[in-house]
Amino acid sequence: xxxxxxxxxxxxxxxxxxxxxxxxxxxxxxxxxxxxxxxDEGTGTLDARGYLTCLLDCxxxxxxxxxxxxxxxxxxxxxxxxxxxxxxxxxPLGPVLTWLDTRPxxxxxxxxxxxPDAYHQRTGTWWHRCYWSVRLPWxxxxxxxxxxxxxxxxxxxxSQLLDDAPMSMSQASGTGLxxxxxxxxxxxxxxxxxxxxxxxxxxAPSHWRGRLRPAxxxxxxxxxxxxxxxxxxxxxxxNVGSGCIDHTRAAVTVGxxxxxxxxQRMPAHAPLAPLPPRLWRYRVDHEHVVTxxxxxxxxxxxxWADRELRLPEGPALEAALWxxxxxxxxxxxxALGGDRxxxxxxxxxxxxxxxxxxTTAVQMLAGLMYGVCEQVVDDxxxxxxxxxxxxxxxxxxxxxxASPWWRAAFVEVLAPxxxxxxxxPEIGATGAALVACDRxxxxxxxADIGQTDDQSSPGTA
Numbered sequence: 001x002x003x004x005x006x007x008x009x010x011x012x013x014x015x016x017x018x019x020x021x022x023x024x025x026x027x028x029x030x031x032x033x034x035x036x037x038x039x040d041e042g043t044g045t046l047d048a049r050g051y052l053t054c055l056l057d058c059x060x061x062x063x064x065x066x067x068x069x070x071x072x073x074x075x076x077x078x079x080x081x082x083x084x085x086x087x088x089x090x091x092p093l094g095p096v097l098t099w100l101d102t103r104p105x106x107x108x109x110x111x112x113x114x115x116p117d118a119y120h121q122r123t124g125t126w127w128h129r130c131y132w133s134v135r136l137p138w139x140x141x142x143x144x145x146x147x148x149x150x151x152x153x154x155x156x157x158x159s160q161l162l163d164d165a166p167m168s169m170s171q172a173s174g175t176g177l178x179x180x181x182x183x184x185x186x187x188x189x190x191x192x193x194x195x196x197x198x199x200x201x202x203x204a205p206s207h208w209r210g211r212l213r214p215a216x217x218x219x220x221x222x223x224x225x226x227x228x229x230x231x232x233x234x235x236x237x238x239n240v241g242s243g244c245i246d247h248t249r250a251a252v253t254v255g256x257x258x259x260x261x262x263x264q265r266m267p268a269h270a271p272l273a274p275l276p277p278r279l280w281r282y283r284v285d286h287e288h289v290v291t292x293x294x295x296x297x298x299x300x301x302x303x304w305a306d307r308e309l310r311l312p313e314g315p316a317l318e319a320a321l322w323x324x325x326x327x328x329x330x331x332x333x334x335a336l337g338g339d340r341x342x343x344x345x346x347x348x349x350x351x352x353x354x355x356x357x358x359t360t361a362v363q364m365l366a367g368l369m370y371g372v373c374e375q376v377v378d379d380x381x382x383x384x385x386x387x388x389x390x391x392x393x394x395x396x397x398x399x400x401x402a403s404p405w406w407r408a409a410f411v412e413v414l415a416p417x418x419x420x421x422x423x424x425p426e427i428g429a430t431g432a433a434l435v436a437c438d439r440x441x442x443x444x445x446x447a448d449i450g451q452t453d454d455q456s457s458p459g460t461a
Contacts, residue, residue, distance in 0.1 A: 001072035003436070004062070004226070005429035006055070008078040008154055009234060010034065010098050011256050013051065015058040016426065017067045022433050022446055024426055028067040030058040037095065042338060042347040044100025048084055048092045052157050059220055068222035075229050075436035077237035077428040078154040080174030080282065083135050085147040086156070093143045096153045097135060099257075100296070102338040102346045104129040104138035113188060121272070123189055124173060124180045124281030124289075128341040131176025136193040148199070154231045155201050162210040167201035168230030169268075173283040180283055183268045204230050206286045229436035235294065236284040239263045240434050241427030242396040243447025247387040252376055252410065253427070254298045254399040257340075260376045261292030262383045262391065276382045278342060285435055291386065293379035296337035297350075299399035301368045304336065309361035320362045321369075321405040324458065330354040330367030334375060366458070369406050373413040380414065394449055396422040409458050423448040 002025065007014040017028035032054035037045045062068050081099040084092055097104070106112070112127040113119035125131050129138075132150065140147050151159070151167075152175070158165035172178040172185075177193060177200070179186040185200060210228035211217075217224035232240075235253070239261050244251035250262045266272055266289045275281050281291045305311065312320050335343075336350035352364060384391055393414055400407055400421065411419045424430060424447050434443050 002070040003433045004068065004071045004074045004223070005426070005433050006058075006074065006076045007234070007428050007432075008055070008076060008157065008231070009256075010036065010046070010079050010100065013054040013058055014429075015055075015062055016429055017062065017071065018429065018433050022430055022437075022439070022442070024429075025067065028062065028065075030061040032057055036098070036100070038100060040348050042102035044098045044102070045095035046098060046153075048096050048153060048156050051096070051153060052160055055157055059223075063220045063222065068220060071223060071226050073227050073229060073436055074223070075429070075432040076154065076231040077234045077432040078152075078171065078231040080171070080233040080235065081130055082153040083132055083139065083175070084151055084153060084156050085139050085143050086149045086151060087145050088148045090148075090159075092156070093145055093147060094139075097139065098153075099130060099340070100337060102129060104135045106134055107137065107141075110137070110192075113192065117277075119188060120277070121275055122179050122181070123176055123186055124275060125176035126342045127192060128176070130341045133176050133189050133192040136195055140194065149201075150195065150199060151201050158210065158228070158231070161212060161216050162228060163213055164210055166204040166208060168204045168208075168232070169283045169286060170233045170236055171231050172201070172203055174233050178283070180281060180289065181269060181272050183283075183286065229432075230285070232284065232432045232435050233282055233290075234428055235259055235261055235292070236263070236282065236290045237428045237431035237435065238396060239290055239431065240284070240440055240443050241424060241429070241431030241447065242394050242422045243444040243449050244394050245440055245443045248391055250292075250380060250383055250391045250393050252380075252393050252395050252414075253397040254372065254395070254406070255397040256298055256300050257294065257296055258298030258372055258376070258397075259292055259294040260380050260383065261290050262386070263288060263290045273386060276385060278379060278382050280341065288440070292383060293376075294340045295334075295372070295375050296340055297334040297372055297375070299397070301334055301336060301372055302365070302399060305361075305365045305368055309364060311361050311365060317362070318403065318405055321366055321403075321458065324363065324366055328363045328366060329370055330359070330363060332367040332371040334368060334371035370409055370413070373406075373410050377413060390417055393417050393419045394422045394447070395419060396424075396427050401425065405458060412458060420449050423450055
C-alpha cells in the first residue's frame, strides 16, 4: 500500500506519494506555491479558496500521472494556528489569518486568564495574539457579516473534500483553546475567545478516518477507497520525520521559519509533566505531545537577504561564507516578522548593527544566519531542564539541507552538545505518514541521521 502525504504549508501546498517503506516514490510529487499577503503592519493572510484550488491542482496532477493508483491512505502535515471565519452558508468571510499575522490584540476592556500559569499548564499556550483566545474576538469585530463558525485552514479544505472533517487533536491544540490533558475545549479559553461549542469545529475521536465525497471519488477514482488520517501539526510531523521521538533528542528545524522541539509520550487524561514558562506544548496525537519554541525567522531571513542584497550565487556564496573570519560577525536581531508566542514584538522589529562603509553583503548575511542559530539556545536549555540532562540535537529542514555553512554555525552556537544532521529530504511528509500508520517507533531508522559533514566551524575558518 502506498501513502499519499499532503504537506499543507504556509508558502506551498505539496502532495507526494510514499511507498510502504515510507520512502518517497521517485517523481511522484506535485507542488503549488501560495501567494501570501504580508505588509509592515503585521498582515499575514492567504485566500482560502485559492489555497483549496492549489490543493485540487496537486491532486489532479498526481492523478493524471497515475501516481495515485496504489494509494490506500492519506496522511497530512498542516500548518498550526491558522483561523478562518465562516458565514451561515459555510463560506469564508475573509482571508485566512496565518501564524505570520501579528495584528490581533485584545480589546482594552478584556482581561486575561484568572491564573495565567494554570492556564499555560492546561492549554500549553498563553493568552497571545497567535492563538484563537485573542484572534477570534479580533476577527469577529472586523467581519462585516455575522460569524457562524471558526475553523482552521486545513478543516476548511478537508470539509470540501471529505464526507466528514472534524478537527484533529494536534490541530486543536494549536488553537490554544484545547485542554491538552482532557482533550476537550477548555471553558476558560473559550470564554476568553467569546465562543460556544457550536462555533468551534467538532473534535476528532481517536482512530478517526475520513473518506472522499462522491464527487471527488469520481474525480480521483484511485482515492475512492483511501482512508484519510487526522492532520498532524507540521512541527510535530517534522519532529517524527527527523527521528526525534523521545526525551534524548531535540529537533531544530529551519524551513521558512524555525523551531526547537522535544517529543514525549504523554497519553490523554494522564498527568502532564510541568511546562516551563517560556515553552509551549501541543498534541501530536492522543498519546504524544511536543514541547518547544518557534520563531518567525528562519529560511525567510536568508530569502529576504538574497532578494535585497547583492549576494554571490550558489557555491560562490557558500565559499564566501566559509571565507569570513570570527570578527566579521555583526550584532543582529532577527525579529523581522515579529515574535512567536510568548514574545510580543511586532513585525518590523529586526535590527542589524555594527555596520560601516566596509561592511559587505556576505557579512550582513552571516550576522542574520548566526542570529537564527542564537535564538534557539535559551529555549533548548529550558527543554533540557524538563528532562534533567543535555540532549542530542538533530538539524533538519530545507534551509539546513541547502547550506553546510549554516549547519556548522549551529554546531558552533549549540556546543558542547552533539549536533547531527537529518538527511531525509521529506521530514514533514514522512512524519505524518509514520503517525498515520502508528509507526512512530520506526522514525529513527528512516530519518538517516548522520554527522553534519562539516569539517570545521565558521569561527575557525
